[in-house]
Amino acid sequence: MRQKKEWWKWENCILTLLVVSVNMIVMGGCFDFYYDLNDDTMMLDIMSGAYSGTPDGHNMQTLYPLGALIALCYKVCGTIPWYGLFLCLCQFGCLYLIGVRLCRLGERCGKAGSAETPAVSAMRAGRKILRLGALSLLVWGVCLSHLVNVQYTVTCAMLSASAIFLFLTTPDTESGKRFIRSNIPSMVLVIAAYQLRSEMLLLTFPFICLAGLYRLTEEKKLFGKDTLIRYGSVLGIMLAGMLISRGIDYAAYSSDQWKDFRRFFEARTTLYDFYQELIMEDAWQEALEELGVPPCRQTLLRNYNYGLDDGVDSQFLMTLADYATDTVRKARDWKAIVKKQVYRYYYRTLRGGDSPYSTLLLWMYAAVFAAGICASFLLREAAAASGEEKNGWKMEKIRESMQRFDLLWQAVLLTGVRSAVWMFILLRGRDPERITHSLYLVEFALLAAMLIRARHRRPGGTEILRSTDIDTGRHCAGSVLRGVACGIVLIMAVSFCLITGKGMIKGIPALRAQQELREQVNENWYAIDEYCRERDENFYFEDVYSTVSFSRRIFDSAGRGYANYDILGGWMCGSPLYYDKLRRYGITSVQEALIGQENVYLILADQEVKERGLAWIEDCYAAQGIETVAEKTDRIGEGYAVYRIMRIQ
Numbered sequence: 001m002r003q004k005k006e007w008w009k010w011e012n013c014i015l016t017l018l019v020v021s022v023n024m025i026v027m028g029g030c031f032d033f034y035y036d037l038n039d040d041t042m043m044l045d046i047m048s049g050a051y052s053g054t055p056d057g058h059n060m061q062t063l064y065p066l067g068a069l070i071a072l073c074y075k076v077c078g079t080i081p082w083y084g085l086f087l088c089l090c091q092f093g094c095l096y097l098i099g100v101r102l103c104r105l106g107e108r109c110g111k112a113g114s115a116e117t118p119a120v121s122a123m124r125a126g127r128k129i130l131r132l133g134a135l136s137l138l139v140w141g142v143c144l145s146h147l148v149n150v151q152y153t154v155t156c157a158m159l160s161a162s163a164i165f166l167f168l169t170t171p172d173t174e175s176g177k178r179f180i181r182s183n184i185p186s187m188v189l190v191i192a193a194y195q196l197r198s199e200m201l202l203l204t205f206p207f208i209c210l211a212g213l214y215r216l217t218e219e220k221k222l223f224g225k226d227t228l229i230r231y232g233s234v235l236g237i238m239l240a241g242m243l244i245s246r247g248i249d250y251a252a253y254s255s256d257q258w259k260d261f262r263r264f265f266e267a268r269t270t271l272y273d274f275y276q277e278l279i280m281e282d283a284w285q286e287a288l289e290e291l292g293v294p295p296c297r298q299t300l301l302r303n304y305n306y307g308l309d310d311g312v313d314s315q316f317l318m319t320l321a322d323y324a325t326d327t328v329r330k331a332r333d334w335k336a337i338v339k340k341q342v343y344r345y346y347y348r349t350l351r352g353g354d355s356p357y358s359t360l361l362l363w364m365y366a367a368v369f370a371a372g373i374c375a376s377f378l379l380r381e382a383a384a385a386s387g388e389e390k391n392g393w394k395m396e397k398i399r400e401s402m403q404r405f406d407l408l409w410q411a412v413l414l415t416g417v418r419s420a421v422w423m424f425i426l427l428r429g430r431d432p433e434r435i436t437h438s439l440y441l442v443e444f445a446l447l448a449a450m451l452i453r454a455r456h457r458r459p460g461g462t463e464i465l466r467s468t469d470i471d472t473g474r475h476c477a478g479s480v481l482r483g484v485a486c487g488i489v490l491i492m493a494v495s496f497c498l499i500t501g502k503g504m505i506k507g508i509p510a511l512r513a514q515q516e517l518r519e520q521v522n523e524n525w526y527a528i529d530e531y532c533r534e535r536d537e538n539f540y541f542e543d544v545y546s547t548v549s550f551s552r553r554i555f556d557s558a559g560r561g562y563a564n565y566d567i568l569g570g571w572m573c574g575s576p577l578y579y580d581k582l583r584r585y586g587i588t589s590v591q592e593a594l595i596g597q598e599n600v601y602l603i604l605a606d607q608e609v610k611e612r613g614l615a616w617i618e619d620c621y622a623a624q625g626i627e628t629v630a631e632k633t634d635r636i637g638e639g640y641a642v643y644r645i646m647r648i649q
Contacts, residue, residue, distance in 0.1 A: 012128070016099035019132045023139055024092055027148060030508075031515055033088065033554040036149040036434070041552045042572060043152070044083045045563060047071045052577045053562045053584060057252070060265060060571060061152065063245050064252035066195040084554030087150045090192070094162035095139065097185060101169050102131040105452060134496065141500025142356055145511050146437065150554060156197035157438030160204040161445035163189035164211045167234075168449035179230045180237075187234060191241035198246075200435070203425070204442045206417050211446060214410050215453075257576040260314050264574050267317035273430055275324035284328070291323060296619040303612065304544035304569035308620055310591050313574070341426040345419070348436075356503040357440035363499060364447040365411060367492045371451055372407030374488065407454055411447075418443055518551055525550035527637035528603060532565045538599045539585040540565040546605035546640070565603070594645040595621065595628060602643045603636065617645060 027033075035041050039061065045051040046059040047070045055075045057068030073082040106127035139147065146154045163186040170182045190208065194201040212231060219227045253262060271279060278284050279301045288298055297309055306312040347353045350362070421439065425431050525547070532540050544567050568590070572578050579588075585600070587593040593600045602617075614630040621628040627648040634642040 012100050012103035015128060016096055016103055016132065019136060020092055020096045020099060023095075023136055024088075027144070031148045031511065032519075033084070034149045034515070034518060034551050035084070035554060036146075036151040036154075036551065038548060038550065039571075040083075040087075040150070040152055041550075042570065043067075044081075044552070046572070046577060047083055048074045048078065050561065050563045051566075051572070052580045056577060058258070058575075058577060060575070061197070063195040063198060063249040065245055065248050066192075068252070081555055084150065087152060087155050088554070090155050090196070091147055091150070091158055094158045094189075095135065097162055098165055099132055099135055101166060102135065103128040105169060106131050137497065137500040137504075141503030141507065142360060143441070144504075144507055145514075148511060148515075149551075151434050153197050153200050153434045154438050154441075156193045156200040157204060157441050159189045159193035159196065160201055160208065161442045163187075163193070164208055164442065165445045165449045168211050168215060168446070168453050176226055176230045176233070180233050183234050187238050187241065190238050191245065194242045195245050198242075200438060203421065203435070204439070206421060207414075207442050207446050210410075210414060210417060211449070214406070214450065217406070255576075261575045264314035264317055265571060267314065267321040268571065270321040271317065271324060274428060275321075275328045278320065278324045278328050287323075287327075288320075291319065293320070294623055296616070296623045299616045300620060303616065304548075304567075305616070307541075307568040307570075307573040307590050308594075308617070310589055337427065341423065345422050345426060349422075354436060354440065356499055356507075357437055357444075360496075360499050361440060361443060361447070363492070363495050364444060364451075365415075367488075368407050368411045368447055368450060370488045370492075371454060372405065372411065375407060375454060376405050407450060410450060414443070414446065521549050522551060524605075524637045524640055525552075528565070528640060529563070531636045531642075532563070533561075536564050538564065538601060539582075539587065539593075540601050540603050540642070541590065541594070542567045543602070543604045543608055544569045546603065546608045591620070591624075595626070595647045601633065602630070602645060603640060604643060606639050606641060609641070614643075621645075 035044065042051070043059040043061055046056055047067055049055040049071075055071035055078070057064050057066075057071045059067045070082050070086060073080070107124055166189070167183055167186040170179075170186075173179050173182065190201065193204075212235065216222065216227070216231055221227055253259065278288070279298070285295070285298065289295070293301075297306075297311065300306045300309050300312070344353075349358055352359055418439070425435060425439075528542075528547070532538070542565060547567060562584075564585070566578070566581060567573070582588070582590070582593075585593075585597075587597070587600065594602060604614075617630055618628050629646050629648055630643045631646050632641050633644045636642060
């Protein structure tokens with residue numbers, strides 16, 4: 001009997017681990033795990049030491065405590081892909097935590113480890129399997145692409161979504177200490193998400209606050225001392241963890257060199273992410289010239305190869321960023337922009353523009369509203385059956401009304417908050433899939449938790465309707481409502497299977513084709529990497545557009561050592577690590593090194609040379625009074641060439 005009790009104690013963990021592991025193994029057998037974007041590969045190179053020669057936590061994207069921890073792991077054992085493992089552990093770890101919680105919530109029909117009939121035991125096991133099966137359908141029908149093509153922004157959102165789900169579905173308790181202890185996983189997930197991608201966590205923070213508000217309004221004493229202490233402690237610990245993380249990050253970047261580069265980084269982000277038209281559109285060419293930006297420098301800014309121009313520093317970019325903020329923003333037709341973005345929001349939300357994500361969200365909202373309507377009627381019947389007094393304190397009536405219609409007003413409030421968040425990102429012009437899909441996942445987790453909590457918060461609430469003391473009419477009404485509720489659950493379950501099934505049918509072939517294309521494109525990157533490493537006495541600069549489409553497998557990228565090449569632009573160009581990298585080859589100026597050092601070369605794609613030519617290089621030097629010519633010295637793979645920039649005497 002004791003062994004049986006020990007088994008039941010770990011049953012949920014073992015069952016969930018088995019299901020998540022099977023999903024992960026099948027994914028690994030069907031697909032390769034990739035870093036989705038070059039942002040993650042750059043972060044990998046920095047933390048693994050491939051970028052500057054030494055593992056370093058200053059990757060500019062994660063906060064320093066997390067970056068330093070991963071860099072330390074690479075110092076201990078550089079052959080293990082620690083960064084990729086961390087991202088995968090976060091993603092599949094979130095699925096594991098959610099799965100365990102779903103299994104525990106599936107034990108309502110019986111207590112694990114206690115004496116129970118075979119029928120009850122089978123029902124309890126069936127609930128767990130169904131819930132884990134639904135989680136697997138969600139993984140394969142909706143999240144598959146982001147689980148295979150890993151991106152740290154989406155991973156951050158998964159951590160935030162899991163924290164929301166775990167917080168809302170944590171069992172109620174009267175003990176303040178137990179409440180705080182039960183929500184430690186949620187607090188840890190939020191702090192980890194903040195360290196991984198602070199901007200994305202802050203974008204999802206309104207949903208985290210809604211989760212806290214929803215649960216707070218269920219308390220018997222809304223403004224009681226114990227209530228404020230419990231919720232204040234959870235919020236305080238989260239904020240303290242975030243502030244401490246930010247403080248350590250600030251201290252790590254406190255040197256003059258890093259402060260200057262952060263100004264450079266922020267100005268560059270402002271220009272390229274929010275006011276790109278200033279650089280890319282010809283209409284602003286004269287304005288740039290008035291600001292002292294010659295045509296040759298404008299060209300380098302457009303093709304991202306600004307690392308070739310030593311004059312592109314923090315002060316220069318800050319001047320452009322200030323001009324963009326003051327002038328370009330005011331020149332925009334905001335009335336037309338708002339109208340356009342409101343329509344885009346409507347299309348993406350209600351017309352299936354982001355299917356299956358948007359379709360799944362509409363389904364969830366329908367489920368929440370249907371459940372809210374049924375619950376309000378059932379609770380009214382329960383209150384009438386129990387003979388509760390209708391008289392009472394005004395505040396108490398308000399609280400009871402909020403609890404009776406909780407799902408309805410919560411869904412309406414969520415709609416307003418999500419609309420504000422979406423319009424914020426749409427009006428800023430920054431709505432790539434890694435952000436929009438992340439918001440969908442967080443919102444789905446909140447809606448799912450609302451439904452589950454409503455189902456389990458009052459497990460005996462509707463039992464009053466079965467009492468023999470209820471008159472026949474009211475009993476029949478309750479039976480009808482319960483029948484309607486069961487019908488709605490069945491319809492929603494079928495709809496969920498159809499949505500996720502359609503997502504699998506379309507998503508799996510599309511993902512397979514995408515990965516085949518990735519591998520074809522990456523053949524050139526493998527060739528370039530091998531070519532450069534075989535000639536480690538040389539240093540190679542790469543044209544940004546020639547190499548921006550490359551990606552990398554997660555589990556074959558460790559132990560590569562120092563990379564003797566770098567792109568001519570990008571978000572680490574001009575950083576202290578960038579100059580550390582160049583100093584290994586005696587390079588203090590890219591512009592001078594390309595024409596003055598025999599071991600410094602330039603790599604370009606034939607397609608880019610065909611489209612843009614080589615005049616942008618020659619013009620850059622001509623502006624300095626130097627005549628040059630680009631001479632092809634070698635070829636790499638099937639579409640790349642190595643050039644030497646020669647000074648014409």
